[in-house]
Amino acid sequence: MSTSDAIATHALGKHFGDLVAVDALDLSVRRGEIYGFLGRNGAGKTTTIRMLLGLIRPGAGEVDVLGRRVGPGTRDVFARVGYLVESASAYPDLTVRENLEIQRRLTGAPRTAVADAIARMRLESCAERRAGRLSLGNKQRVSLARALLHRPELLILDEPANALDPAGIVEVRELLRALADEQGVTVFMSSHILAEVAHLADRIGIVHEGRLLEELDREQLRAKERLYVAVRASQPDRAASLLAAAGFAHIERADGELRVFDAERRTAEIARALVGAGLDLTELSAVHEDLEAHFLRLTGGLQ
Ligand code: ATP
Numbered sequence: 001m002s003t004s005d006a007i008a009t010h011a012l013g014k015h016f017g018d019l020v021a022v023d024a025l026d027l028s029v030r031r032g033e034i035y036g037f038l039g040r041n042g043a044g045k046t047t048t049i050r051m052l053l054g055l056i057r058p059g060a061g062e063v064d065v066l067g068r069r070v071g072p073g074t075r076d077v078f079a080r081v082g083y084l085v086e087s088a089s090a091y092p093d094l095t096v097r098e099n100l101e102i103q104r105r106l107t108g109a110p111r112t113a114v115a116d117a118i119a120r121m122r123l124e125s126c127a128e129r130r131a132g133r134l135s136l137g138n139k140q141r142v143s144l145a146r147a148l149l150h151r152p153e154l155l156i157l158d159e160p161a162n163a164l165d166p167a168g169i170v171e172v173r174e175l176l177r178a179l180a181d182e183q184g185v186t187v188f189m190s191s192h193i194l195a196e197v198a199h200l201a202d203r204i205g206i207v208h209e210g211r212l213l214e215e216l217d218r219e220q221l222r223a224k225e226r227l228y229v230a231v232r233a234s235q236p237d238r239a240a241s242l243l244a245a246a247g248f249a250h251i252e253r254a255d256g257e258l259r260v261f262d263a264e265r266r267t268a269e270i271a272r273a274l275v276g277a278g279l280d281l282t283e284l285s286a287v288h289e290d291l292e293a294h295f296l297r298l299t300g301g302l303q
Helices: 047-051 078-079 097-105 113-120 136-148 166-183 194-198 219-223 236-245 265-278 291-299
Strands: 005-015 019-025 028-030 034-038 060-065 080-082 154-157 186-191 203-208 210-215 226-233 249-254 257-261 283-288
Touching: 005 154, 005 186, 019 047, 019 210, 028 186, 034 047, 034 166, 034 194, 047 060, 047 186, 060 236, 078 080, 080 136, 097 136, 113 136, 113 203, 136 154, 136 166, 136 236, 166 186, 186 194, 194 291, 203 291, 210 219, 226 236, 226 265, 236 249, 236 257, 236 265, 265 283
Parallel strands: 034 186, 034 203, 080 154, 154 186
Antiparallel strands: 005 019, 005 028, 005 060, 203 210, 226 257, 226 283, 249 257
16 A cells, blocks of 8 residues: 555455455555546445445455554544445434534534535525435435535545436536545545546546456546447458458457447448448448446446
C-alpha cells in the first residue's frame, strides 16, 4: 500500500456458504480521486463496502482505510469517513432536521453543519417533515446529507444515485466533483450503471462475481470507445478471408457478423470485395461501440 492511498484492500474475500461474494480483491484508491466501483447486481459491491466500513468481518484478507487497518473495534478512523450504505435509514418519526442534528452530535460537527447539509442537498422544503414520510429520492438526499455533514476526508457511497431523478443525479455528480476538486475529498462510490460513473470518476474498477476484472483511468476509458464497420454477408468465412486478402488487418467475428476495424472510410471497398466475389451483402454499417457495450461484454451481458 502506498501511504497516499485512502483505501487499500489486500486479497479481500467473503463467502456466504458456497457463494463467493468477494474474491481476492486488491483495491487501491488514491487520496483525492473519485473512484467508481462498477458492477452488475450481485457483483459484490455492497459486501465489499460493508467490509471497508467494518460492518461485516472479511472472510479473508485485509482492509486499510486512511492508513489504518480496519478490524473489530476500529472506530477513530471512521470519524473521518462519511458513508452511505443500503440499509442506512433515518429515524422515521423524527424530522429531517432532527435526524441531521443527531448525526451532528454523534460526529462532533459544528452547529452550522446541519443547515449547511440541508442547503447542500436542497432539503429546505422538507427539513421539518418526518423522515419516514419522504419520497425515496428525498430519503436518499437525507442519507447523503448525513454522510457529508461532518466534512469527512473520505466518502464511501453505495449506489448514491439510487432513487434520484435525472436532475438529482446531475446535482449529486456536481456536488461530488466539487468536493473532490475544492476540498480534496476522496470519493469511493459504487454503481451498476456505467453512465453514472463514466463522466465523474477519475478511475473505474469493474467488478464481476466478486473479482476486479479491470481498472481504467480517464484516458483508458476514452480509448475503449471503438469504431468498426459491421458486415453481414452470405458465407461469412469466405467473406472474412476476402476482406483479409483485401488488406483489412483487424477483423473480429461476433453476433453472426464481421466487425472490420479501421475501416470506416473504406466501406465502398468492403462492398466491392464481397459483391465482386459473388457474395450477398445484407448489412454494411459503421458502428460506434461505447463504453456501455464494453462493460456489458466484460460482465457477460452482451455476446
Ligand atoms: P446490488 O447492486 O444488487 O446491490 P452488489 O454488487 O452490491 O449487488 P452484493 O450485495 O455484495 O452485490 O452481493 C453479492 C452476492 O452475495 C450476491 O449473490 C448476494 O446474493 C450475496 N449475498 C450478499 N449478502 C449476503 C448474505 N448476508 N447472505 C447470503 N448471501 C449474501
